[in-house]
Amino acid sequence: MLTIFIATFAIFLLVVFGMSLGVLIKRKTLQGSCGGISALGMEKVCDCPEPCDARKKRMARAAQRQNRIL
Template identity: 70%
Template sequence: MLTVFVASFVLFMLVVGGMSLGYVFRRKTLQGSCGGITALGMEKVCDCPEPCDARKKRMAKEALRREQLNKHRIL
């Protein structure tokens, strides 16, 4: 019984460690596999009339990246 517990705990810690290494090296957050809220056709969780500052920054960064990609495709 104790062997199963220790083996399960070690396996669980390896999985958590692997996920944390992915975050540390790639700075990429964990994401669901089935789309979550976006699968329902919603863009955000709250019903705020305008996005928060963090979302505005993220949207601006994405727009800049898309603009740069389009410039490189044209050239």
């Protein structure tokens, strides 16, 4: 049983190493899938009517940066 676990773990390590090596060689950033939540018609992950305080701060900073650019 332990040999199956070790073999499976080694295979997973090889796959993760191969994927990371591919990312390093291509010099591309990791990207999300096409569509995602917006494909479901949702604008955000939670269905809360009002965003949390941390999100409000991020939105305010983004709006300030946008205003400086314009």
